[in-house]
Amino acid sequence: MDAFATTFDKLGIVGSRFREDVASQVQAAVLSRRGRDAVRLAGLTGTGKELVSSLVHEVARCELGRDGEIVEINCGNLSDSLFESSLFGHKRGAFTGANADQAGLLEKAKGGTLVLDEVQNLSLDSQGRLLRLIGEREYRPVGSTSLKRTDALIVLVSNLDLVALTRDGRFRRDLLDRAPAKINLLPLWSRREDISELATTFAREAAGDRGWTEFEGPTRRALADLEGALVEHRETSVRRLRELVRDAVFAFEGQDPISLESSAFSKVLRDFYGAGTEDRDAWDRADIEERFDLAIEAQTVARIAELHALPQTTLLKLARVLRELHGSLTGGEKPVPSSYRNLMARTSLATKAALWLLSGARNQSEFRRFFGTNPHEMPPKSVAWQIYHDVFGSLEETSPPGTGEELN
Structure with missing residues (x-):
């Protein structure tokens, strides 16, 4: 971590929590991967994305022996055609005004780092032109018939949630998948x-x-x-x-x-x-109350987990699931009151459905055998039938207990 401390000081990056968190993420996203995977760097406006881009470059230079320079492109300022020719370069005669061969910024970033800032502002067409570059590290200058290769470390920077943009159809999922390494910057507060x-x-x-x-x-x-x-x-x-x-x-x-x-x-x-x-x-009172509630919750979780020999993380996950189930009672197509009775009924059904999925069973016989081959290990046929009926009752409400029919 000496390289991180030196680079943090060199770049004037302040904040012990920030430095610790970023060092851990850069180690996992860049150094452990030897700079071979494209990096998604995300953070809200003002969280330090430009500084972290420089940090990534400097640490990769020191620890991975990279000797190129850092090249940054603001994707929000370029049209599709200008973006492509600026990034990939062009051949003489490729378009009006292309009077000579021109190397692109990728050539300049050889052995260094290419930072695509505000990548979310690229059109879907321009995003498509990045697929081969991000995935295979190959690109074709405008007007050329041959491919070139690059060894630049590529960083995609955004102040928006790219995963959410893919759901909205504003960012290509296939491009996102080609940049698996992630660095997420926390907001200041x-x-x-x-x-x-x-x-x-x-x-x-x-x-x-x-x-x-x-x-x-x-x-x-x-x-x-x-x-x-x-x-x-x-x-x-x-x-x-x-x-x-x-x-x-x-x-x-x-x-x-x-x-x-x-x-x-x-x-x-x-x-x-x-x-x-x-x-x-007023801020202090609110902060003290929040911290007190969190401390009480932590003590309660620890006590219950110890009492029942459960991992604390498992207990917390179950509590989150129950919170979601409780919230779902009053929504959906068939809302019901969020009473204790209704929550327990919904929890019981969800548990049975999850248990069936865990078993991977196609029928009641397979479900019973999931728990063992001895009679004392397997649930009774009547219990297997009841679980099957509760989970798939709408499919076969009249099947007799113990049926071995497969699900369609």
Whole structure:
């Protein structure tokens, strides 16, 4: 991880939680795969995608011996024809104005990293032209009859959920499948432990611009106010935090301070979020209540899991399934009240259906044999019939108990 620490410092990437999370993901998505798989880098606006793209390139250069440069293309600024010729290059006479052979950006990225930023903005046709490149690392310059190969590490960057876009028909599923390595950046508010570190860094940077030679940073109270505001308002962007902190530093009037008190941030917080530092008590109460509920839940899960010799993860998964079942009672074509009786009935049916799927049985005989060959291991015929009837009753409501008929 020495290469990561060095590169984080070189790129000025701040935030202990962010650095730890990104290092782990880059290790799995890039280094473990030896840079052979295309990478999907996703994150909301302002979460640091450009910095992480540079990090991927630098770490791959140090750890994988790559010696090329990083080449970035903003896919939102190019038409289909310009995108293709810019990326792949073209032959003389390929189109009007092509007076000479021109190498594309892929040639420039040889041995390095190609970053396709805002890839979600490409048309479906342009996405289709990337299939061979992403899948086989081959491409054909415009107007050429021969294929060329590239060894560039390819990074597809987006601030939108590409999986959701495929469901909407706005992004090609076959292209998404050709980029199996994934790096997902957390929004700022969800890594609250980084907020104080970032705010201090940005405040010192702005203080340097103002010539404050003795400045140490915001006070602990001011940092707590910033953290509370950003979490409460679900701030995703590091850039917004930087803007907010710099606004507060440059708006400060008076003698050069050693630190900035909470009051120095009240106006900018109100400008950004409509709430000042005086709202911190409400944020603190909400945060304490949330953390208390999570702590109680964790203790309860641990106690029940130990009591019944169940893995905690299994217990939590079952609870999530039950929550979905409970929510489904009042929806769908046949809504029913979300009562205890109805939830237990729905849970029982879902359990029987899942058990049948687990067995892989085509009939009741196979279902019974799934549990063993001895009579004391198998469920009675009447029980197998009841489960079969409950799960497939609409198909064969009159079949006698113990039938061995296969499902159609």
